[in-house]
Amino acid sequence: MLELSGETNVRSLRTGRGCLYGIGRELGRFVVTTMEIPWQVTRDLIGATPEAVIMVENMELDVIERQIAEAPACDTVLAIGGGQAIDLGKYFSWKRRIRLVTVPTILSVDAFTTPAAGIRQGHRVVYLGSATPDPLVIDYDVIRTAPPDLNIAGVGDLLSIHTASFDWEFAERAGHSEYPFSPEAIVAARSIVTMLEEKASDIRACTDAGLQAIVDGCIKLNTICLPAGHFRVEEGSEHYLFYELEERLQRPFTHGHIVGLGIRLMSRLQGNRADEVAQFMDEVGLRHQPADMAISRADLTASLLNLRSYVESRSDLWYTAVNQSRITPEWVAEAIADLHFES
Numbered sequence: 001m002l003e004l005s006g007e008t009n010v011r012s013l014r015t016g017r018g019c020l021y022g023i024g025r026e027l028g029r030f031v032v033t034t035m036e037i038p039w040q041v042t043r044d045l046i047g048a049t050p051e052a053v054i055m056v057e058n059m060e061l062d063v064i065e066r067q068i069a070e071a072p073a074c075d076t077v078l079a080i081g082g083g084q085a086i087d088l089g090k091y092f093s094w095k096r097r098i099r100l101v102t103v104p105t106i107l108s109v110d111a112f113t114t115p116a117a118g119i120r121q122g123h124r125v126v127y128l129g130s131a132t133p134d135p136l137v138i139d140y141d142v143i144r145t146a147p148p149d150l151n152i153a154g155v156g157d158l159l160s161i162h163t164a165s166f167d168w169e170f171a172e173r174a175g176h177s178e179y180p181f182s183p184e185a186i187v188a189a190r191s192i193v194t195m196l197e198e199k200a201s202d203i204r205a206c207t208d209a210g211l212q213a214i215v216d217g218c219i220k221l222n223t224i225c226l227p228a229g230h231f232r233v234e235e236g237s238e239h240y241l242f243y244e245l246e247e248r249l250q251r252p253f254t255h256g257h258i259v260g261l262g263i264r265l266m267s268r269l270q271g272n273r274a275d276e277v278a279q280f281m282d283e284v285g286l287r288h289q290p291a292d293m294a295i296s297r298a299d300l301t302a303s304l305l306n307l308r309s310y311v312e313s314r315s316d317l318w319y320t321a322v323n324q325s326r327i328t329p330e331w332v333a334e335a336i337a338d339l340h341f342e343s
């Protein structure tokens, strides 16, 4: 098992095909947080019987508090699944002050490397608690049971460094950076994108090396962002287009896919190697076309035309290239001309 140094949110890391096998025998009394499909995939691999299996009902805070209050005494929480099962495990570990072991069964979101749990309070997602996996278990065979395009979606929040870091530099030049500017952070973040480019064919095929590249990228991103206290190198205008679309359309999206669409359009707005980055998304197999998400031409057009006033109406969003943009109907028509829409 690898012990990690430096400031990241993974105390130890175990990777390899079959590395989940028998882990339950090391955990003392443990409970599992999971969902139906990931539990079916892993229950016969962990080699011991948990005190309880806690299924995600929903991520509402009062529901989660009740589930934790009703759970039996235990030494460890073993969180197995995607974002919600992992977040439930993180919150459980923090609340009970017990050891956390996380087993992502899909890489579509990076919940497995961040400390706080995303939990719903009413209509809003809030980030609560703080927990560090010991170990984080990356079993390639288990992760490969998830649909490939959802694992590849994990690239979206790393490739967003391309547009977000540009936005931070842009804000700094305009005298509007909300945080002390760090060229070193940007260089380090861009090295993650370079690493992904080198592993493009492995990522596309979801080989061991490709899956590991996504995990390594997430861990490295945290070593940059957690000490800084913000994710400015990774979150910018590409996310803001997603926020606008989400409010407009009122439905969930696969995070990496919609961020991919944002990267494609905002890199064009920025004049930031848009064709190159679009080509890379195709090469790596990151789905990002409006047709993949059932976004219509009319909705995307309206969203882009509204984007600047949307970001300016939200005081919690950082300064980006959108703040100085002139997004005209002509610009939009050209920017979306080579995108794919349904019918």
Ligand SMILES: [Zn+2]
Binding pocket: 157, 239, 255, 259
């Ligand atoms: Zn994101």
